[in-house]
Amino acid sequence: MRLVYLLGLGAFALGLDAYVTAGLLPAVADDFDASVSATGQMVTAFTLAYAIASPIFATLLPPTRVRSGLLASLGVFALANVGSALATSLPVLLLTRAFAGVGAGLYLALAASAAASLVDADRRGRALAVIMGGMSSGTVLGVPLGVYIAEHTSWRMTLWLVTAIGALTLVGLAARLPALPASSSVTLRQRAQVVTDPRVASVVGVSLLAAIASLGLYTYFAPVMATKAMGSVDGITPYLWAWGIGGVVGSIAIGSLVDRARRPYTLVVAILGILVVALLVFPLAAAVTPLLALIPIAVWGAVGWALQVPQQSDLLAARGDRGGPVAVALNESALYLGSAIGSGLGGLAFALDWDGSVLPLYAAGFAFAALVLQVTAVKAAAKRGTPAPRVAEPTSTSTSS
Structure with a gap:
């Protein structure tokens, strides 16, 4: 598991890099004498590159080169952050953020697959939880630290911190990561067929x-809590911490549950059900007193982050060596695309002068739609599918550069 924790450190750097830039926008805008909206495209460049490029490169990567791909993606991520820290103009910064997104997306997909292959099958859930725990910790713990560093030094120092963590992980993995098992008989066409797999x-x-x-709802946390119906909250820091700490606890604790669950399908159903309830209770609790809303917010964060561990486990079980990393990459792309869609819909709601307090209810509606899809299409696809291929176990004869 030590190597899995090292992979998790890389995920921590990714989580920090993906979300801290939102807190750096005013400082970057002042430095380049640009508008905040123009500077905000650095977030767009990262997320779009992450969502689009990661499944493409995961598909093109030969299955015998997983270790090389893992190291290369982390190297691209670290070098891109060096470029971002040294950027002398906004266009250069946007370009380097796009490359950082490419490296981050491919790394996370390959790290999940590698973590699963480095442990026994009965510890796969815990290994995947380490990766998601690193990602959530980077968001919850790393982002406040990164913003603090930016406020007391410069935004460039925050990106140097991301670079240092990424480089440290790269050196450690290059020195200690063994050859990862792979099936050389898997063709590019077979891996590309992951996209058409009903279960995936x-x-x-x-x-x-x-x-x-x-x-999507998290994007508008501040204006939602500022509405009269939610208590007219000005400072949302305690609520952000409740959501974030819940996320860290949930993403880590879920690993053991995934390993012990006889039917992971029902675990996802339970998680989605709890998410629906938490989002519905959120505005009701805030209407009583904003502090009471800390409870459903923490639950929302916990199950929201926890969901991806059984999801990744299910995808790896469904595809194994026949495109497991590609399936995980598609799932990560869906997360960023979903975040973008949710943010867009939330922005439209505010543009139409809707009261922000209704957004949790609409979010609950999308969560319920996910629950319906889980109990219908996912269950049906699993029944129709062939026995799931197991992720290859590490052996002394495996070869990968």
Whole structure:
């Protein structure tokens, strides 16, 4: 598991890099004498590159080169952050953020697959939880630290911190990561067929809808809490911490449950059900007193982050060596796409002068749609599918550069 924790450190750097830039926008805008809206495209460049490029490169990567791909993606991520920290103009910064998104997307997909292959099958859930725990910790713990560093030094120092963590992980993995097992008989066409796999499509669809609900609502946390119906909250820091700490606890604790669950399908159903209830209770609790809303917010964060561990486990079980990393990459793309769709719909709601307090209810509707998809399409696809191929176990004779 030590190597799995090292992979998790890389995921921590990804989580920090993906979300800290939102807190750096004003400083970057001042530095380049640009508008905040123009500077905000650095977030767009990262997320679009992450969502689009990761499944493409995961498909093109030969299955015998997983280790090389893992190291190369982390190297691209680190070098791109060096470029971002040294950027002398906004166009250069946007270009380097796009390359960082490419490296991050491919790394996370390959890291999940590698973590699963480095442990026994009965510890796969815990290994995947380490990766998601690193990602959530980077968001919850790393982002406040990164913003603090930016406020007391410069935004460039925050990106140097991301670079340092990424480089440290790269050196450690290059020195200690063994050859990863792979099936050399898997063709590019077979891996590309992951996109048409009904089971993969249904699982990814669930992730998309859940991301629209959870991450989309998170984007508008401040204006939602500022509405009269939610208590007219000015400072949302305690609520952000409740959501984030819940996310860290949920993403880590879910690993053991995945390993012990006889039917992971029902675990996802339970998670989505709890998410629906938490989002519905959120505005009701806030109407009583904003502090009471801390409870459903923490639950929302916990199950929102926890969901992706059984999702990744299901995708790896469904595809194994026949495109497991590609399936995980598609799932990660769905998360970012769902976040973008949720953010867009939330922005439209505010543009139409809707009261922000209704957004949790609409988010609950998307979460319920994910639940319906889980109990219908995912279940049906699993029944129709062939026995799931197991992720290859590490052996002394495996070869990968």
